[in-house]
Amino acid sequence: MPQPQMTVLEILNRTKVFFEKKGIPDARLDAEYIISYGLKMKNRMDLYLNFEKPLTPAELDVLRTMVARRATREPLQHIIGDTSFRGFIIKCDRRALIPRPETESLVDMAADCLKGIENPFIVEIGTGTGAISIACAKEIKGARVLATDVSEDALALAHTNAEANGLAGKSSEQSAESTTSTLTFAQGDLLNAVTPEAIAKATDDASAKIDCLIANLPYIPDSEKDKLQPEVAKYDPALALFGGADGLDLVRKLLQQTENRLKPGASILLEIGSEQGEMLKAEASRYTWLEFTGIHKDFCNNIRFVSYKKI
Numbered sequence: 001m002p003q004p005q006m007t008v009l010e011i012l013n014r015t016k017v018f019f020e021k022k023g024i025p026d027a028r029l030d031a032e033y034i035i036s037y038g039l040k041m042k043n044r045m046d047l048y049l050n051f052e053k054p055l056t057p058a059e060l061d062v063l064r065t066m067v068a069r070r071a072t073r074e075p076l077q078h079i080i081g082d083t084s085f086r087g088f089i090i091k092c093d094r095r096a097l098i099p100r101p102e103t104e105s106l107v108d109m110a111a112d113c114l115k116g117i118e119n120p121f122i123v124e125i126g127t128g129t130g131a132i133s134i135a136c137a138k139e140i141k142g143a144r145v146l147a148t149d150v151s152e153d154a155l156a157l158a159h160t161n162a163e164a165n166g167l168a169g170k171s172s173e174q175s176a177e178s179t180t181s182t183l184t185f186a187q188g189d190l191l192n193a194v195t196p197e198a199i200a201k202a203t204d205d206a207s208a209k210i211d212c213l214i215a216n217l218p219y220i221p222d223s224e225k226d227k228l229q230p231e232v233a234k235y236d237p238a239l240a241l242f243g244g245a246d247g248l249d250l251v252r253k254l255l256q257q258t259e260n261r262l263k264p265g266a267s268i269l270l271e272i273g274s275e276q277g278e279m280l281k282a283e284a285s286r287y288t289w290l291e292f293t294g295i296h297k298d299f300c301n302n303i304r305f306v307s308y309k310k311i
Contacts, residue, residue, distance in 0.1 A: 001017040005054035008047060011035060012062050015067055022071045025229075030076050031067075036082050038063045075228035077162065085131040088138065090161050095153040096128035097240040098302055102298040103216055109296070113267040113307075114218045119144055121203050125190055126150070127256060128240060130158030130183075132214060134165050137181040144185045146202040148193035151239060155185055191257040192249065207261045215254060218273040221247040247273055248280070253306070259289050262310035266291075272305045281306070 013191055019027035033185070036044040039059060055063075069079050077083040077092040078175040085099045086107060092098050114120040124133045127147035137145045148154045162168065184223040186198035196206035221240050225233065232241070243249050251270060256266065268290070272280065284292035290308040292298035298304035 005056070006060065007051065008035065008039070008053045008055065009051035011055060011060070011063060012047065012051075019070065020065065022073075024070065024073070030070060030215060032116040033076055033080065034066045034070060035063060038066050047231050049221050050154065073100050073234060075231045075279070078235060085129075085275050086135045086139070088131070088134055088165050090129050090131045090134070092129060092251065093157065094237065095151070096149075097236050098240075099129055100132035102302070102304055103132065103271060104135070105296075106132055106214055106216065106271060107139060107217070109269050109305065109307065110128060110136055110214055111140055112147060112210055112269075113269070114140060114143075117211055118142060121199075122146070122166065122210050122212045122214065123194055124148065125193075125215040126240070127185070128154050128216075130161045131159070132216065133183055134167060135164055136166050136214070137183040140164065140181060140231060142201045143154075143181040145181065146194065146198060147185060148186045148188060148190075149301050150187070150189045150193075151237070152187060154237075154240075155187055158216045166242050190254050191261060194261070197265055210261055211266050213258065213266070213268045215251075215269075217250045217254065219247040219251060219271070219272075221245060227261060229303075246276075246279070248276060251276075251280070252283070252286075255287050255290070258287070258310075264310055266310040267306040268310075270306050270308075271304060272306055277303045277306055284308075 012035055015031040017029055021284055024030055032047055036047050066079055070076060073127045075098055077098045077229035082089050082091045083098060086104050090099055110122065120140065122136050122143050122145045125146045127149050128242050130147055133145045148159060162183050184202045184299065186193045189212050199208050199300050200206040218245060219242050222244060244274040281292055281295060289311055293307045293309050295303055296305040296307065
């Protein structure tokens with residue numbers, strides 16, 4: 001007699017148990033995402049409407065491959081191929097750090113800082129997937145966003161994500177007074193990427209100064225490499241993770257470069273590690289052209305950001 005076909009509920013329960021044995025965080029949730037994606041369901045809630053659905057051998061083969069990948073601790077976002085950042089779909093792979101939900105608060109902070117400023121010039125350093133810059137361009141009216149990265153591979157991924165979200169770059173028809181936001185890209189190390197040519201491409205004015213500078217730079221201390229989750233240590237690019245002995249090498253270098261690059265009153269918004277806020281506050285007097293304006297928490301109530309203002 002032919003063996004009865006395995007149902008959606010059975011494969012879900014087996015996958016959950018298997019993931020738990022492999023030490024996968026959120027084993028049940030990851031199992032739901034993988035199975036719903038592998039079965040081409042609209043969302044994981046559809047699983048609950050199809051628990052008794054028998055699975056074909058072809059469907060099982062697809063699921064086995066995906067489950068095996070997750071069991072090696074390959075990130076869920078790489079297996080599925082994308083993630084959501086403020087509701088925008090962002091393609092993810094090994095070329096750049098996976099955008100985290102906690103980072104979304106940077107976009108709210110930028111919007112608050114830029115209230116009342118027409119066509120603000122926003123620069124993001126170390127854009128990675130482009131998620132922050134895409135969200136700023138989509139949500140902040142008339143924004144002129146310039147996204148930079150030292151990695152050519154990361155910029156290629158950011159370009160792909162921008163196009164997928166309807167931001168193919170600045171068109172010649174757009175005027176400086178346009179309420180349509182634009183997003184352009186430049187490659188280079190920190191503010192060295194923000195050349196007069198890059199500024200002119202973004203704003204039509206090569207001498208324009210920055211209204212808001214945003215950066216989620218590598219800030220993990222080198223000594224913590226062995227403490228990272230396998231999803232991060234094995235699959236995120238090291239270039240996007242480590243910031244020297246105390247994690248702040250690149251942050252300090254960027255802050256030092258900001259003299260004469262910002263408009264008076266312009267904001268700097270930086271994502272940091274939870275132990276680094278007080279360190280940066282204590283060092284703020286090094287940057288005499290800046291005022292340290294705060295240490296900020298994310299929606300999980302963890303210290304996540306610091307802010308400065310150009311005096």
